[in-house]
Amino acid sequence: MHARADTAASWPEEIFSILQRFEVRQVPYVPDAGHSELIERVLGSSSMRGIALTTEEEGVALLAGAWAGGQRGVLLMQSSGVGNCINMLSLVQIFRLPFLTLVTMRGEWGEFNPWQVPMGSNTQGILELSGIKVLRASHPNEVREVVEAGAAQAYNACTPTAVLLSQRLIGAKVFTK
Amino acid sequence: MSKANLLDRRAVVAELLRDRKGAFAVGGLGASTYDIAAAGDHDRNFYLWGGMGGAVMIGLGLALAQPTLPVVVITGDGEMLMGMGSLATVALQQPKNLSIIVLDNEAYGETGGQSSHTGGTADLVGVARACGIGDSRSISTMAEVEAFASSLQDVTAGPRFASAKIDGANLERVLSSRDGTYIVNRIRGSIGHTPI
Secondary structure, three states: EEEEOOOOOOOHHHHHHHHHHHHEEEEEOOHHHHHHHHHHHOOOOOOOOEOOOOHHHHHHHHHHHHHHHOOEEEEEHHHHHHHOHHHHHHHHHOOOOOOOOEEEEEOOOOOOOOHHHHHHHHHHHHHHHOOOEEEEOHHHHHHHHHHHHHHHHHHHHHOEEEEEEEEHOOEEEOOOO | OOOOOEEOOOHHHHHHOOOOOOOOOEEEEHHHHHHHOOOOOOOEEEEOOOOOOOOHHHHHHHHHHOOOOOOEEEHHHHHHHHHHHHHHHHHHHHOOEEEEEEEEOOHHHOOOOEHHHHHOOOOHHHHHHHHHHEEEEEEOOHHHHHHHHHOOOOOOOOOOEEEEEEEOOOOOOOOOOOOHHHHHHHHHHHHOOOOO
């Protein structure tokens, strides 16, 4: 259960449109509540293939293969998944991949679960140490602009980019008995 | 240290790629990359010098992007054990043009020959089958290697998985290019993609 901010337009829908426009074909993901609407759109799409992973690092390797085969992709994951990717992110630099990942944040902004905080606090640093540029969207009205910029620099300039979708945007997970 | 009746890894890989036609070959970190290089350099060879555990997923991304061309992942038992979850991911996608073969010497040859789990209790063919790759088999003869080599050309009946028990002898390294952008851009060029 997520408490979501009221918005006129759905930001996951805006992200989906951007991915369509950039001709993204492979969308590996480990499910996250914050990505649930986007994942549903991808799985219902005829031009994109949603690929469920057992661990996020699989998605990094998958996107290397996709690029070699001439397709663009985007990795959808939660902040804790960034930690699972660290060694595999070597591929992003080694192959100079047009790498884009959209990361829903936990462990910040009203977090209930302390176990999310260590990785959430280190997500941006780990990405940057791995050679990936980090952008962040914290409000619904900036998602489109930030994801568009991220996709453009990743796909047009082969500049690996992560867009962090902050917990302030998604809403802190509500735990009730 | 060699045991009787184990296959020679270089002979296995040479046979797999002898009549490869348009196939892509992905080699896992370690000796399997040298085996692919030893079989002859090719613009559709995807050599890995790192990213341990990622070979099958690279093969999957390539197979989904190029569904009319065969993709064969040739890797070792240690590399496969590290990416075992990717067998479940492959099974869920059912890429018809993807074949995976593990060269199983039951050891980490690159690091001094320490025993791997497949020399003890782990059965990778059982894992692949249980994950949902229906065509999963053990290979112990060159005739079976030949049959697997011809089946991988069939892009309508995958995914398929095989494990071949190979001789553990450390062979002379045959070094491929280790420049990642060269390797990937050469593959992309072979299917008509120009550099950005």
